[in-house]
Each structure stands twice: as structure tokens, then as C-alpha cells.
Amino acid sequence: MPAAAQLAPKTGAVVTTPHVRAELVAHAPDGVTPGAPVWVGLQITHQPEWHTYWKNAGDSGLPTELKWTLPAGVSTGEIAWPVPKKIPVGTLANYGYENTVLLPVPLEVSTLYKPDLALTGAAPAMDIKLQASWLVCRKECIPEEGEFTLSLPTRGSTALNKAAFDTAQAAQPQPLGAPGTIAVEGQQLKVRLDGLPAAARGKTLEFFPETPEVIxxxxxxxxxxxxxxxGATWTATMPLADQRSESPTAMPVVVALAEADRQAGQPVAWRAEAPVSGTWPAAMVAARAEVSPALQAALAANAAKVAAPAGAGQPQPQPAGTFLIALLGALLGGLLLNLMPCVFPILAIKVLGFARQAGNASAHRKAGLAYTGGVLVSFLALGGAMLALRAAGAQLGWGFQLQSPAVVAALAALFTLLGLNLAGVFEFGRAAPQSVCSAQAKHPLANDFLSGVLAVVIASPCTAPFMGASLGFAIGLPAAQALLLFAALGLGLALPYLVAGFVPAVARLLPKPGPWMNTLRRLLAFPMFATVAWLVWVLGQQSGIDGAGALLALLVCLAAVVWAFTLRGRTRVVIATVMIAFTAVLAGAIGRNIVQVVEPARLASSTASPGERWQPWSAARVAALASEGRPVFIDFTAAWCVTCQYNKKSTLADAEVLADFDARQVAMLRADWTRRDPAITEALTALGRSGVPVYVLQAPGKAPVVLTEILSKDEVRAALAAL
Structure with a gap:
């Protein structure tokens, strides 16, 4: 056999962080030829007290992931995971590795593989690339990743890493001849394994289930x-997990000798895949504070369904009783939406319109029906678009249109025009062409219909109580049932105006038309301008200060153009032409600042900065905090959600509430959905929601609690007291 070749890693075969040293290594005792054993692997050397995770991380953590790029004709098998150790973390425990561990992976070289013979002055080599990610933890957890490259000589053997691969091979669980059995009895799991070798008999064994969140x-x-x-039969009885995520019919399990009982050259662990008998008890689900128990159950089932892997099945119709409860919740949520701050500007327009028609019952009815039609059509259009885009793979949620800077800018322009009109800067009849004015006079109901459309567009970012649960429920339904839920939401929003149009007693409560209406009209311009200020702030969160400044400049130009159209004669033509040209030039120069999306600076490790209470949310950060045994409060929010901002400035800024958070050492994370973020959308979907605000309090060993959209101080303090 040729002499062993020294394997010289290229730059990039080693990645060093403050917590680990990771190296891509290989071992090919018979060279790289079809059918010969070839091994590659990631060797991780941990700093003292730090650890990474096994394939089942335990109560928290994430397993190491390896993604390979290999030449044609070469493929990889699964990671041959060495037996882990149990790592206690407070009241939790993880399965993982400390010190140095090698995660070996077999390479399968087929006859289709052809080494690169074009290299000059060097023997042919196989180029291997690896993209790896791992979570390394001590008391805190740091998600890390690295890209590795290695040139593996194809001639001769590579024995440099033989000792490391031999050690990893010795730590592999050996298969048992008999599968064993597992029985579920009440809240316990009873395991029986046969055929264990004599060296293991009578010893205390460590138990590692490969299925997570079962025991x-x-x-x-x-x-x-x-x-x-x-004799040779080992039995064990262990408690089931308080929050079980799976109910498997078969379980792969590993048993291992304690480190003190292990002997060099002898197997240390054994693996079996045992069938499970008995009936699994019902798993716990998260509580939903603002909905009935029946709807809680429906939402829990839906959350499990939408979190399932793609292709696991199509949405199924819900039972009539469950669906009726969801429809009633949607109707009530839409009704309560009228009390949300988002809808105040539209309320102003509708109050003024109803006052103008006081005493005209027929006009009231027609206006109510037209407004309701606009609301229903818009809800169905937005809901249908969201469902269609999600079905196509887009991660979208309710209020998705305001995640677009262009839509926010267009709405700001529209509300600027409405405010100027109400303030008396211009009259539509003077600024618009005569043909348009005539059409408006002939079809006044079009105004009511369009006001319904506008109400939905501006109100959809708000999520009222009951509305969030119903929207989340709708995502997992067939299209017909989901659209019925959206229609119920729209009917709830339009219901007060519909009732006012058909119940004379309500109409009689309105004051008679008079001069006071001009004063009210000008007063109502200010809610419109307040909405513009809010939209400019939202766009500033998305596009930065340059985007907000550009939008303000263009809104000023828009106001000037509108004013120019109120002039008469030749002056109107000249000034309007100049203003339009200037606005076009300015839009070309600075318009790109409005629609660009500026990503916020994020800490790569998602660790807390000194003195900063709120930290950016990420799934890795939640896992890291869970591994520390810390409870977590997550605020799913967005700049365009007025309810979110109200809760943030009131309840979540209250000194007593913050003191309770500190007293219980609750980590506070903020998931900002102002921009489109598929990870946040996925997390909301798993909770059975599709919009913000959503507030979640979760602690290790307990079911997460989803709080109400209108957050109160007492509710938060009560939830914290229950930790």
C-alpha cells in the first residue's frame, strides 16, 4: 500500500471563533476510489464550559447542521452522531458535546466520479465544500456558522486524522439485535431492551431518545x-414531557454506559428502534386569553396544521360548530375594529356624510349599503390576495400592504388630498375636470363605496380583540370558508353604519344640517393630517430618514399642485404647469429614497447590549434563552400598527410592569414586522395568528400564553405572577 499522504487543508478548512475551533477533516484509508471507505467530518473543539448539541438537543438548543457541495458522482450519508452526554442547565437538561467532538459523515464515491486531471504539478484531488451552522452555549447561547473547503488527494491514503475518526467510531452506538419495546402508560414511558452485552449488564445506563420533546x-x-x-433485559420507567410535541408509533433510542464504566476498545452505547404501544395522553396547548375554549381548541389544531411540513396535506373544512364560533369571533372583531385608532379618520368622514343627509332616510339606507359593499369587497380582495400569495409560497400576513413603502407613500398622498379638501384649500368641483364632477353628481353612492374601500385599506393594519384569532384560524381553512371569515370581519366593520341607515331611531340622533357643518368639516381635516404624519413616520421606519424627508418634500409639492389648480385663467395654467414639472423633476431625483428598504443594524449574536432592555427577536435567540432557563416575553409589532404603538407607550412602558419583568428576570424580545420578514410571519402562523399585535409570554416547562391585542397592565402582571 502506498505511504500515507499528509492531508494539507487549504485556507478555509478551519474556522475559529471565541467559543470553538471548527475544522473540516477527512480520512480515506484506501484512497478515493469507487466503493472504498471515505470519511469527512466537522471536528469541533470547544472552549471550557461551552457545548454544542446532539441530533436531539433536549430541552433547548439546536443540532449542528452540515450542507455539502461535492463533485458529480459523490454523495454523502447521514451524520454518524457519537453518543452525547447529558448537560444539566438549571431545571432543564440538554444532550450535547463538550471538549472535542468529531461529527463524521461517510462519502459514497460512485463510478461516475472522475477526478480533475487538469491540475498541473500536483496529484488529482477532490474539492469538498461545507457550509456548517451550530449553536454553542454556556450560560448564554451564540449561533455560529462557517464555510469550509478541503482538497482531498485521490491517490494513496490520508491517515493524518485516523485517530480522530477511530475515536468517533468507538463512540458510535452499536445496533441491538432485538428491537425492544416501548409502552405508554398514563404519563409514563416504559422501555424494555433485550440482547445487551454482558459488559453492560447490571450497570446504570444513560438513556437518549432520538425523538425530541417526548420524555x-x-x-x-x-x-x-x-x-x-x-438477565440481559434492561427496563426503565420515565416521565413524559409536560409539553409533548410528538406522539410517535416507533422511537429510535440510545442507551450508553456511564463514562466511569467505559473501557477502551469496547462498545460504549447501543441503539434500537422500538415500536410504541399504548395511547399517548393529550399534549398541552397554549392558552388564548381572549377566546372561548372551543375556539382555543380550533386554533390549536390549526396551528399544528400550518406548522406541519409542506405537502403534509391540504386545508380541511372545519366542523360546523367550530366554524360558526370562528364566524362570530370575526364579526365581533370587525365590530370592535371601529374603536381602533386606525379607523378614526374614516369615522370622521362617515360622521360628516351622515350629518349632511340628516332627515333623508332613503339616502341613509343607500349610503349604508354602498359603504358596506365597499368594505366587503375590499376585505374579500385583501383576504383573497393574502391567501393566494401564501399558497404560492410567500410569507405574508394581515396588513401586508403596509409593509410596502410605495403603498405607504401613496396612502400619505391620498390623505394629504383629503385633508386639504376638508380644510377648504380646494373644492373637488373646481380642481377636477367637469366630466369627473358630473359623474360624481350622478353617482354619489360611488363616494360611499370608495370610503368603504379606504376604510379597509387604512384599518387593516389594526388587529382588534377576537380579530387576530379569527384571522389566524382563516389561514388553515379551505378558500371558501376562509373568505367567509373575511366577509364576516367586513360585515362587523360596516355594521354600525348599516344599522344607522336602516334604523330611523339612530338616524334621528344625528343633528340637523347647518352652518356648524363647515366648522366640523375643517376640524376633521386635522385627523387626516395626523394620519399623514403617522404614515410618514412609518415610511421612515422602512426607508430611513432620507425616505421620510423625500416623501415630505413630495407631499409639499403635491399640495402646491392642488392649490395651483384652484386658480383661474392663464395664471392657473402657468403655475400648475411649473409646479407639475418641478414635482416630476424632484420625484425623479429623490423618489428612489422613498421605495428603498433600509435594513436595521442587527447584532450578529443577538446578545443583550448593556443597559438595553428590548432585544431583536430571532428563533435562535429564543432557543438560547430557553437553554438558560429564562422566561421570554415577545412583542410582535410593526410601526404601521397603531395599536402596537399605543401598547408600547402605555402598558409596556409602565414602571410597575417593567419592575415585574425585572424581578422575574424575563428576557424581552421585539419582533419588528414593519418590513416583510418571513421568519416572523412563520412564527405568527405557528401561534395561529396572521397579524400584529401579538404578545407571547413563555417559560421553560410551561405552555406559552398569548395575551390580548389591547394589552392591559393588570393582564401582563397577572401573567408574570403565574410564572
């Missing part, structure tokens, strides 16, 4: 669970 990982042998020997 109580932190349970202590001899106290919370027991084990016994009967």
Missing part, C-alpha cells in the same frame, strides 16, 4: 425515573 429530559435516574436488569 422529561431533566428527570434524574433513581428519583424521577427508574431502571432495572433481568
Amino acid at each position: 422529561r429530559t431533566a428527570a434524574v435516574s433513581g428519583k424521577d425515573w427508574t431502571q432495572a436488569w433481568d
